[in-house]
Amino acid sequence: MSQLRTRIDLAAIAHNTRAVAAHIGEDVRLMAVVKADGYNHGAVEVARVMAAHGAQAVGVATIAEALSLRTAGIDAPVLAWLWDATDTALVAEALKNGIELGVPSLKHLRVLAEQDRPARICLKVETGMHRSGIDRHAWREAFMLAGSAKHLEVTGLFTHFACADDPESAATDEQLAEFRDAIAQAHALGLNVPINHAANSPATLSRRDTHFDQVRVGLALYGLNPLRSEPGIELRPALSWEAEVTVVKPLQPGDAVSYGHTFTADRAGYTAVIPAGYADGVPRAAQGQLEVTIGGRRYAQIGRVCMDQIVVDLGDTPHGVAAGDTAVIMGVGGMSLDELAERLHTINYEIACLPKGRTVRQYVNG
Ligand SMILES: Cc1ncc(COP(=O)(O)O)c(C=O)c1O
Numbered sequence: 001m002s003q004l005r006t007r008i009d010l011a012a013i014a015h016n017t018r019a020v021a022a023h024i025g026e027d028v029r030l031m032a033v034v035k036a037d038g039y040n041h042g043a044v045e046v047a048r049v050m051a052a053h054g055a056q057a058v059g060v061a062t063i064a065e066a067l068s069l070r071t072a073g074i075d076a077p078v079l080a081w082l083w084d085a086t087d088t089a090l091v092a093e094a095l096k097n098g099i100e101l102g103v104p105s106l107k108h109l110r111v112l113a114e115q116d117r118p119a120r121i122c123l124k125v126e127t128g129m130h131r132s133g134i135d136r137h138a139w140r141e142a143f144m145l146a147g148s149a150k151h152l153e154v155t156g157l158f159t160h161f162a163c164a165d166d167p168e169s170a171a172t173d174e175q176l177a178e179f180r181d182a183i184a185q186a187h188a189l190g191l192n193v194p195i196n197h198a199a200n201s202p203a204t205l206s207r208r209d210t211h212f213d214q215v216r217v218g219l220a221l222y223g224l225n226p227l228r229s230e231p232g233i234e235l236r237p238a239l240s241w242e243a244e245v246t247v248v249k250p251l252q253p254g255d256a257v258s259y260g261h262t263f264t265a266d267r268a269g270y271t272a273v274i275p276a277g278y279a280d281g282v283p284r285a286a287q288g289q290l291e292v293t294i295g296g297r298r299y300a301q302i303g304r305v306c307m308d309q310i311v312v313d314l315g316d317t318p319h320g321v322a323a324g325d326t327a328v329i330m331g332v333g334g335m336s337l338d339e340l341a342e343r344l345h346t347i348n349y350e351i352a353c354l355p356k357g358r359t360v361r362q363y364v365n366g
Contacts, residue, residue: 002360003244003275008041009332011366012236014053016221019233021054024204028211029195030054031079033218034069035061040353041222041239042361044072050221051076059216063090066099079122081158082132085111095119100155104132106142113149120153121146122195127178128171129162136178139185147191156195156213157182164199165226167206176210201226205233224337224348240331241355245294246309247273248318257311258303262287270314272299274327277308280357282329289343293334294327295320308358330354 021030032055033039038046047058047069058074060066061082069078080094081102091111094101100120103109112119123142126133134142146154159179163169179198186193197214199207204215206227219226223237251257251271256264274292278284282305290301292312297319299312314321328334330351337351344351 005362007240009238012238013049017050017053029056029214031057031059031216033059063094070097106138125182127159127175143189143191156193158197164203241329245325263303270318277306279307281354
């Protein structure tokens, strides 16, 4: 077994998918978002489980991500929304593999209209996120062009919320009004838009009026709460970042630990070395914020985070900790991703993406 691993509980992924599917009801489709290698849980493995437990489609950012799902044999509908309109060879490859393309600008739409391969597309409309999406002034031209190109099949319109983690945010109401207007304009121009979608995890869990025909859910399917309040459904975190303790040793008063000697022992005690460092995704800036769990007990990380290892303070006795014991750096069985996110002044989305480098994935079922 690897000395540094993320354990991914596929039963938790299955549970979360069923819970979200039950929450949205049968009339709304569930698109499982597995970009960034399934939020660092392994896109192929989680997509399979999500598709088997209620997701009708899969969403990713890039065409490369979409193609790797196809290569792994995933034949569910896949939408990719972040692609380079000048890379016509890659676009052709996507279309050949039946990848649906999210269209983030009029320029992207023109590229698809000018090539003659059949394409399933979903038009992304700008409603207030101001990241990507076809601007309001270009909606009419885009809807007419998409409707007139016979080889283009428009599945619907989509947009993305900027502030859905705050269910009270007026920005979401404004974006919703814009999105409804875009759909109305498409209808008025005779463009068939059967599957419209806007909601990410927070919107899906907190506001039914954002659901439309489909929701695009990422974070919640990994068991992480996208809201500052309770999620309203039972979410089971799936990820645990674990390592095998490599060394346990005594420390004398006055001994200083790790680079720069930023920690000096004021009493005799014991330390354990955990084989995970900044090359593996432990932020060097997390010094003093981490607590590693060994045998159900939390121990503070001390001194500088190194490239390959961190040191934890076991206290006055080794507490029975020995080389080879499992240490949970974060996740199930240890410090939650939410707690670590709060300590590091970031969000659980980013914390899930930390493990890298020599970390290998191990899948378990329950
Ligand atoms: C366009 C788009 N839709 C849906 C999602 C899923 O968001 P969440 O993880 O909050 O469900 C994302 C992720 O940020 C996204 O970029």
